Amino acid sequence: MSYLEIRNLTKRFGTFTAVDNFNLNVEKGEMVALLGASGCGKTTILRMVAGFLEPTGGDILIDGKVVNKIPSYKRNVGIFFQNYALFPHMTVFDNVAYSLKLKKMDRETIGKKVTDIIQLVKLQGLEKRYPRELSGGQQQRVALARAIIMEPTVLLLDEPLSNLDAKLRVDMQVEIKQIQRKLNITTIIVTHDQEEAVSLADKVLVMNAGHLLQEGAPEEIFDHPSSPFIADFMGFTNFIHGTVEEKDSVGYTVRSKGTGKTVRIPLNRKPDMQKGTEVTLCVRPRNIHLSGEKTGTNVFTGKVAAVTYKGNISLVDVTDAFDAPVHLNIADYDGPQAGEEITFFIPEEKLLAYVSTGTD
Amino acid sequence: MYNTERPGWLSKTVTALTFLFLLLPLVVIILCSFSPSQILQFPPKSFSLKWYRNIFTSSAKFMTGLVYSLEIGIIATAVDIVIGVLGCLAVSRYSFKGRQALVTFMTSPLYVPSITFAFVLLNIFSQIRGSSAAVEILLGHIVIILPYIIRNTLAIMSGFDWNLEDASESLGANPLYTFLHITFPIIKPGVTAGALLAFLYSFDEAVVARLLHGITFNTLPVIIMNYMTFDFDPTIAAISSILIVASLILMIIMEKVVGLDVFLKTN
Amino acid sequence: MNRKSKLSVIGLSLPCVVVLLVLFVIPLAYVFVQMLQQDGLKYYQKFMTDPYYLKVLWNTVWISLFCTGVCLLLGYPTAFFLARTKSGMKNVLLIATIFPFLVSAVVRAYGWQVILGKKGLINLFLQYFHIIDKPLALMYTWKAVAAGMIHLLLPYMILSIAGVIQGIDPNVEYASYSLGGNRQETFFKVLLPLSAPGIITGCILVFTLSMTSYVTPQLLGGAKFVMMSTLVDTQINTLFNWSFASAISYILLAFILIFQFIANTGTRGIMTRLGGAKRV
Numbered sequence: 001m002s003y004l005e006i007r008n009l010t011k012r013f014g015t016f017t018a019v020d021n022f023n024l025n026v027e028k029g030e031m032v033a034l035l036g037a038s039g040c041g042k043t044t045i046l047r048m049v050a051g052f053l054e055p056t057g058g059d060i061l062i063d064g065k066v067v068n069k070i071p072s073y074k075r076n077v078g079i080f081f082q083n084y085a086l087f088p089h090m091t092v093f094d095n096v097a098y099s100l101k102l103k104k105m106d107r108e109t110i111g112k113k114v115t116d117i118i119q120l121v122k123l124q125g126l127e128k129r130y131p132r133e134l135s136g137g138q139q140q141r142v143a144l145a146r147a148i149i150m151e152p153t154v155l156l157l158d159e160p161l162s163n164l165d166a167k168l169r170v171d172m173q174v175e176i177k178q179i180q181r182k183l184n185i186t187t188i189i190v191t192h193d194q195e196e197a198v199s200l201a202d203k204v205l206v207m208n209a210g211h212l213l214q215e216g217a218p219e220e221i222f223d224h225p226s227s228p229f230i231a232d233f234m235g236f237t238n239f240i241h242g243t244v245e246e247k248d249s250v251g252y253t254v255r256s257k258g259t260g261k262t263v264r265i266p267l268n269r270k271p272d273m274q275k276g277t278e279v280t281l282c283v284r285p286r287n288i289h290l291s292g293e294k295t296g297t298n299v300f301t302g303k304v305a306a307v308t309y310k311g312n313i314s315l316v317d318v319t320d321a322f323d324a325p326v327h328l329n330i331a332d333y334d335g336p337q338a339g340e341e342i343t344f345f346i347p348e349e350k351l352l353a354y355v356s357t358g359t360d
Numbered sequence: 361m362y363n364t365e366r367p368g369w370l371s372k373t374v375t376a377l378t379f380l381f382l383l384l385p386l387v388v389i390i391l392c393s394f395s396p397s398q399i400l401q402f403p404p405k406s407f408s409l410k411w412y413r414n415i416f417t418s419s420a421k422f423m424t425g426l427v428y429s430l431e432i433g434i435i436a437t438a439v440d441i442v443i444g445v446l447g448c449l450a451v452s453r454y455s456f457k458g459r460q461a462l463v464t465f466m467t468s469p470l471y472v473p474s475i476t477f478a479f480v481l482l483n484i485f486s487q488i489r490g491s492s493a494a495v496e497i498l499l500g501h502i503v504i505i506l507p508y509i510i511r512n513t514l515a516i517m518s519g520f521d522w523n524l525e526d527a528s529e530s531l532g533a534n535p536l537y538t539f540l541h542i543t544f545p546i547i548k549p550g551v552t553a554g555a556l557l558a559f560l561y562s563f564d565e566a567v568v569a570r571l572l573h574g575i576t577f578n579t580l581p582v583i584i585m586n587y588m589t590f591d592f593d594p595t596i597a598a599i600s601s602i603l604i605v606a607s608l609i610l611m612i613i614m615e616k617v618v619g620l621d622v623f624l625k626t627n
Numbered sequence: 628m629n630r631k632s633k634l635s636v637i638g639l640s641l642p643c644v645v646v647l648l649v650l651f652v653i654p655l656a657y658v659f660v661q662m663l664q665q666d667g668l669k670y671y672q673k674f675m676t677d678p679y680y681l682k683v684l685w686n687t688v689w690i691s692l693f694c695t696g697v698c699l700l701l702g703y704p705t706a707f708f709l710a711r712t713k714s715g716m717k718n719v720l721l722i723a724t725i726f727p728f729l730v731s732a733v734v735r736a737y738g739w740q741v742i743l744g745k746k747g748l749i750n751l752f753l754q755y756f757h758i759i760d761k762p763l764a765l766m767y768t769w770k771a772v773a774a775g776m777i778h779l780l781l782p783y784m785i786l787s788i789a790g791v792i793q794g795i796d797p798n799v800e801y802a803s804y805s806l807g808g809n810r811q812e813t814f815f816k817v818l819l820p821l822s823a824p825g826i827i828t829g830c831i832l833v834f835t836l837s838m839t840s841y842v843t844p845q846l847l848g849g850a851k852f853v854m855m856s857t858l859v860d861t862q863i864n865t866l867f868n869w870s871f872a873s874a875i876s877y878i879l880l881a882f883i884l885i886f887q888f889i890a891n892t893g894t895r896g897i898m899t900r901l902g903g904a905k906r907v
Contacts, residue, residue, distance in 0.1 A: 050526070050530055051529075051530075052526055052529075053629075054629055054631070071529070071534075072526070072529040072530050073529045073530070073531075073532050073533055073534050073535075074532075075530075076532070077530060078530065078531075079526070079527065079530040081523050081526070081527060083521070083523060085521065085523040085524050085526070085527040087524060087527070087528075087542055088546065089545050089546055098528070098531050098533075099531035099532050102531065102532040102533055102537070103532065146527075146531065147530075147531075150531060150532065368810075370704060371704035371705070371707045371708045372708060373704075374701060374704035374705060374708075375704060375705045375708040375709070375720075377701070378701045378702070378704075378705045378781065378785075379705075379720065379723055379724075381701070381777075381778065381781075382723065382724070382727055382778065382781060382782070383723065383727075384738075384742070385735055385738025385739055385741070385742060385778060386727065386730065386735075386738060388738055388741050388742055388748055389734070389737065389738045389741065392741055439646075442642070443642040443643040443646055444643065446639045446640070446642055446643065447639065447640045447642070447643030447644070449639050450635070450636045450637075450638075450639035450640035451640070453635075454632050454635065454636050456633075456636060462640060462644075465644070465647065466640075466643055466644075466647070468647070468651070468652075469647075469651060471835075471883065471884065471887055472651075472655070472880060472883075473838070473839035473855075473856070473876070473879050473880055473883060474839060474841055474856075475839065475841050475855075475856040475859045475860070475876060475879070476655075476839075476859075476876040476877065476879055476880045477651070477655070479658075479859060479863065479869075479872055479873065479876045480654045480655050480658045480876070481654065482863070483658045483661075483869065483873070484654045484657070484658060499650050500650075502646065502650065503646070503647065503650045503651045506643075506646075506647070557728075560728075560729045563731070564729075564730070564731035564732065564733070566731065566732065566733050566841070566842050567841045567842065567856075571860075571863065581731045581732075581733045581734075581842075584731075584733050584734065584737070585733050585842070585845075585846070588733070588736075588737055588740070588846060589846075596737055597737075597741070600734040600737055600738070603730060603731065603734055604730050604734065607726050607727075607729035607730050608722075608726050610726075610729060611722050611725060611726040611729060612722060615718060615721075615722060620718065620721045620722070620725065
């Protein structure tokens with residue numbers, strides 16, 4: 001039996017269904033990410049687990065006990081809010097010590113515990129400051145410390161890294177992971193950032209419109225998204241629509257719509273397709289390379305529409321290759337510029353294939 | 361360049377004239393209070409404190425009136441703080457159909473003429489036997505000053521991050537603890553500003569107080585008003601000066617403690 | 628909204644609502660109905676058909692309009708100055724604007740009595756310089772009442788407008804200049820429209836307060852310049868005609884409510900349209 005169980009959880013607001021029959025099992029000490037765009041229901045689920053919202057249907061069980069009707073202040077669930085929600089009229093120390101004072105611990109114990117946690121999140125020396133005197137990164141650590149000091153049964157993180165700049169984000173990713181491992185706290189992260197989900201969690205759940213779309217380990221979701229929608233979300237932003245023209249022992253030949261070029265993909269991508277099947281292929285921008293040769297399997301020509309320099313990489317937008325524009329990410333780019341012809345190569349094994357349902 | 365943000369000569373001039381106009385009567389009163397003669401003399405010929413002394417000895421019983429005004433003001437304000445803050449919580453924390461109507465209802469005393477309401481109270485209380493003037497005026501003031509507390513409290517609650525209450529609850533605090541330790545300390549400046557305005561409005565209020573006055577029970581503004589109608593000596597100037605200076609001091613304290621922005625935002 | 632929240636809303640708002648109903652709404656309605664049952668429409672008709680009383684209503688209306696207008700003319704430039712001045716004077720001026728608020732209308736009326744009386748400041752001043760021979764009768768005229776009311780209500784107008792101007796993004800003025808507008812054009816086409824919400828709120832407020840004021844007309848207008856509130860007072864305290872006092876009170880109330888309704892719905896369009904250029 002899992003430590004945190006969510007069974008057939010449903011939430012309706014009037015006629016609008018925010019969460020639809022959602023299920024989740026989290027083991028003790030596991031860190032799970034709910035990944036999805038705004039409005040997909042992930043925050044609603046978070047608030048129900050926290051105890052701020054009552055489910056319309058279904059149950060939430062923590063350590064075997066149904067907690068639906070237990071108010072938030074009796075659930076011992078720690079929450080990290082996206083905007084930190086630090087108490088502006090209290091010092092860092094008092095913010096962190098808040099939950100301990102409520103548990104009526106004596107001053108000495110509180111002092112020691114707070115000091116330990118503050119050291120853990122590397123905020124030594126800032127105990128007497130007020131939230132408005134801290135930087136974003138520091139506020140974030142206070143919020144984290146405040147939530148974990150109460151030794152919560154479950155820790156909920158709402159977009160923990162979204163308000164931080166790029167460098168800080170990387171540092172905090174490492175720290176959060178370390179702290180969570182060390183304290184072995186059962187954690188749910190809610191985020192719209194696939195990088196955040198994949199780097200922090202042991203298990204990722206992709207959501208949309210209140211439903212669970214796919215559940216699995218980060219690598220699995222990252223490399224094998226189960227639908228074009230999830231693929232797009234995970235960074236497979238190039239789409240080629242076409243029809244299976246031939247099937248042989250090693251792979252398929254797909255004729256693309258629009259320009260009619262043929263693409264080769266391996267059989268194991270989707271073994272059960274037949275000639276005539278409508279298919280959508282996806283590939284990541286960074287998996288497309290410039291090609292010296294003008295001919296060959298999966299070598300294509302197109303016209304450069306724009307080149308955008310981004311420092312690390314350049315984004316190259318190519319038209320006239322397939323029905324939709326193709327995006328390439330290439331480091332140290334010195335190939336064809338806007339208006340010129342470009343030749344590129346897509347390795348077979350980097351393509352994903354989905355049977356078209358007509359709605360992709 | 362354009363210096364556009366800075367006011368030009370026109371607004372500077374009008375502003376100066378306006379402030380002269382605003383302060384003139386008050387300055388005149390203060391000057392009069394020190395003149396020893398019965399009638400007004402300008403410029404005043406000498407300096408005397410005899411009217412100030414008269415405040416305490418006059419048969420008009422200013423000091424008693426002052427005490428009554430203070431009592432009613434404090435009690436009315438205290439009651440309204442409680443019911444007002446609770447009402448504002450209902451309207452600010454939750455959103456529901458009819459929310460705006462409830463807000464309008466809570467500030468509705470502003471829209472009713474004082475004389476109309478005073479008359480209604482007079483009429484009703486005359487049909488009820490055995491109510492004292494003090495209680496009648498108190499009940500009237502509880503209604504009249506409520507909007508002042510509501511407006512300021514609503515204004516400060518509109519900027520309040522309600523997530524803070526969720527955070528407090530998640531950390532183990534029940535709703536009452538959360539309100540006392542998190543919500544109220546943060547909204548206190550707005551509530552205080554509203555309470556101050558409300559108290560002062562009750563203290564200065566003369567319509568209801570005059571109509572409902574008892575044989576011996578009179579609040580200070582009513583005593584002053586009656587004195588003005590029948591007597592003419594500058595004792596009035598003396599007591600008025602004290603009130604003016606007290607208001608000024610209160611204003612300065614407010615500026616230091618709470619800031620004056622709250623007056624500009626309650627629209 | 629779930630049940631728990633609904634209960635909270637009801638529970639929290641109940642004390643306030645009950646107090647207002649019991650002490651305010653019900654008494655207003657009860658007396659209205661009671662008087663209607665007792666006297667019918669007799670006293671309402673009396674008011675509406677007698678030119679003397681209609682003149683009182685008319686007096687109240689035009690002097691309120693006058694005061695509103697003067698408050699606007701004096702108040703707008705002052706509010707502009709207050710909102711935009713960078714000098715350290717700002718706080719001092721704010722205090723000077725607001726603290727008269729805290730001084731009772733009674734005291735302020737007294738101040739005007741001293742200034743306007745036969746032996747008051749103005750007359751002493753004019754006689755001292757031999758500009759006039761006999762003292763002017765300024766008290767108990769509409770001029771006295773107007774002076775007193777403008778004095779009382781000016782801070783409301785100033786604060787109302789200043790608050791809005793303070794919230795206007797100064798960049799919109801710079802934008803106007805950069806697009807070729809001069810100072811006057813920028814004022815009339817950009818600043819004035821954007822400060823309209825403050826002007827409207829201020830005018831509605833000042834007009835309403837003038838219409839319903841009691842102390843100032845009572846002390847400065849006396850029996851010579853009668854306004855609605857003074858009229859009610861006379862009926863109650865001098866003539867002991869409570870039925871008539873009731874009719875006048877409710878007529879005044881109706882007038883104010885209708886005015887508020889028309890003013891608020893009529894200006895709603897402007898208020899929402901012009902609320903946009905807020906300081907970010």
